[in-house]
Amino acid sequence: MRILIADDDPLQREVLQGFLEKQGYAVLSAGDGAQALRLFRREPVQLVLLDQRMPGLSGDQVLAEMKALNPLARAIMITAHGAVDRAVRVMQLGADDFLEKPVDLLGLLEKIQSLEQTLAVAEDVAELRQETLPDAAPPEVIGDSPAMREVFSLVRRMAETPWSVLIRGETGTGKELIARLLHRLSPRHAAPFVEVNCAAIPEALFESELFGHERGAFTGAARQRRGRFELAQGGTLFLDEVGELPLPLQAKLLRALQEKRINRVGSEQDVAIDARVVTATHRDLRRLVEAGAFREDLFFRLNVFEIEVPPLRQRREDIPALVNAFVERYARRPTRLAPETLDALIKYAWPGNVRELEHVIQRSLTLARSNILRPLDLPAELRQLDVEVGTGPLQERLDAVECELLRAALEQAGGVQTRAAEALGISERVLRYKLAKHGLKGGTGGAP
Ligand SMILES: Nc1ncnc2c1ncn2[C@@H]1O[C@H](COP(=O)(O)OP(=O)(O)OP(=O)(O)O)[C@@H](O)[C@H]1O
Ligand SMILES: [Mg+2]
Structure with missing residues (x-):
């Protein structure tokens, strides 16, 4: 386990670092919040020991940022003696535990060991779950975060109703997966789930796609064809990218939804439809409504319920x-x-x-x-290098970057110097010189 200590008191840092290293942990240390965040961004860290009171960024602020960056990292906050109310707040901010000053080292070790145990248990559970999953499991919607649990709970409650649902979210968040889940959990699950990508169908063909057509309704309509609305009879019609629908088609869609009947193109006779309508968009439909690009009446009809799928x-x-x-x-x-x-x-x-x-x-x-x-x-x-402007002499920082690049090149070359040198565009002799300069272990000379 790799531990990061953030404390502005150098003596305290040294004591903690010395003690933890003796226990076999890899330890990084930072003298203020900003440096701690820099290290945290760059290095894999499983546990952070944070002094709550530091000049500049406070421990609370650092904790909040770290949790946003990696909610799985564990944190122990070190608080002033007797500040129990603050400790409570710290736990609310997402710390896993706290310690009062002066830090009792054995108490700290106990807390670290128990956190390690929970990390190991979490891994076991994940493995077990993988092993016991049946082969033919339906495509699973994964997500155990509070945000996704909230989404699943909404889906479950909405699934039973006949109302339309609008699913919003950035590209690639899983909107289609959620739409399919909604169908699977609904009383309509035995009937079809029919998808229409509003952005992919040419405007001229849209009406016939959605409502179908009679034979000879237009050039190329060689036979009668049922539209997606009819294909989704009894089931769910999923209109993806609904924000891309041109206004004239919005009017036609609205009429179909209001009347619950459609006319195939080229037919006088109307057909009753019974499909639950689920839509998705990555656009802000309310803004489109304000801009006059999306009909407000259609928006209200599609948006009886709304699900927001949060970005990853x-x-x-x-x-x-x-x-x-x-x-x-x-x-x-x-x-x-x-x-x-x-x-x-x-x-x-x-x-x-x-x-x-x-x-x-x-x-x-x-x-x-x-x-x-x-x-x-x-x-x-x-894997971009964490190049921040920061402070410090230029040469020192260039050296640090060079050292990082050498290390990476060697690792990528499987420790073979010839290959690492080639990748860096330098001679092997220069590589060896630089490795020695940075005190890096050299790997092997020739090809394997
Ligand atoms: N929670 C999840 N669990 C498992 N796979 C997921 C999850 N969310 C998304 N995916 C996968 O990510 C890919 C994108 O998901 P999907 O097509 O549902 O996103 P989308 O929101 O509809 O994207 P777009 O806005 O670009 O249409 C799919 O391959 C899907 O299987
Ligand atoms: Mg999609």
Whole structure:
């Protein structure tokens, strides 16, 4: 376990660090909140010991940021003696435990060991769950974060009703998956789930797609065809990207929903429809309504209930389980993740949300050099060096970056100097010189 100590008192830092290192822990230390956050971003850290009172960023602020960055990291707050009310607040902020000053080292060790135990138990449970899952399980919607539990609870309650549901969320958050879940949990689950991507169907064909057509209704209509509304009879009609629907089609959709009847294109006779309508969009429909690009009456009809699927960066707790599921789905041989890899995955911002995560895992597994997925197997945007302006002499910081690059190159080259030198575009002699300068262990000379 790697522990980060953040305390502005150098003596306290030294005492804690010395003690914990003697117990066999890897320890990093920071003299203020900003430095602590920098280290936390860069290094995989499982536990943070935070002094609550520091100049600059307070322990509370640092804790809140760390939890946003990696909710799985554990934290113990160190508070002033007798400040029990503050300690309570600290726990509410997400600390796992607190200690009063002066720190009782054996008490600290006990708390750390019990946290380690809970981490190990959590891993066991995750493994067990994977093992007992039946092979033919339906495509699962993964998510144990408070935000996703809230979504599932909404879905469960809405599933029983006949009302329309609008699902909102950024691209790749799982809106379609939620729509399918809503159908599966509804009394209509035995009838079809029919999807229409409003953005993908040409405007001219939309009406016939949705409502069907009679033979000869227009050029190319060689036979009668039922539309998606009819195909979804008794079931659920999922209108994806509904925000892209042009205004004239919005009017037609609205009429169908109001009258619960449709006319096939080219037919006088109307057909009764019974489909529950679920829609999804990554656009802000209210804004579109204000701008006159979306009909307000249609909006109210589609939006009887609303589900907001939160972006992945607001539920980072879900990342490990999603990663496990995707590794299992795409790995062609048993593959594990190095702890640093999972750490990088948890801290990344995921603008493309779960879909981006899925693609990253798929791609990294294909390119991985061994059956352990290392940070170097991840795409470049996930392993960018943490270059912040910060403070300090330029040369020192350039050296730090150089050292980091050398280490990475050697790791990627499997410790073979010839290959590392080649990758860096320098001679082996220069590489050896630089390794010695940074006190790095050199790996081996030639090819394996
Ligand atoms: N909670 C989840 N558990 C498992 N897989 C998920 C989850 N959320 C999303 N996915 C996967 O991520 C991918 C994208 O999900 P989906 O298509 O439902 O997103 P979307 O919100 O409809 O995206 P878009 O806005 O781009 O249409 C799919 O492959 C889906 O299986
Ligand atoms: Mg979608």
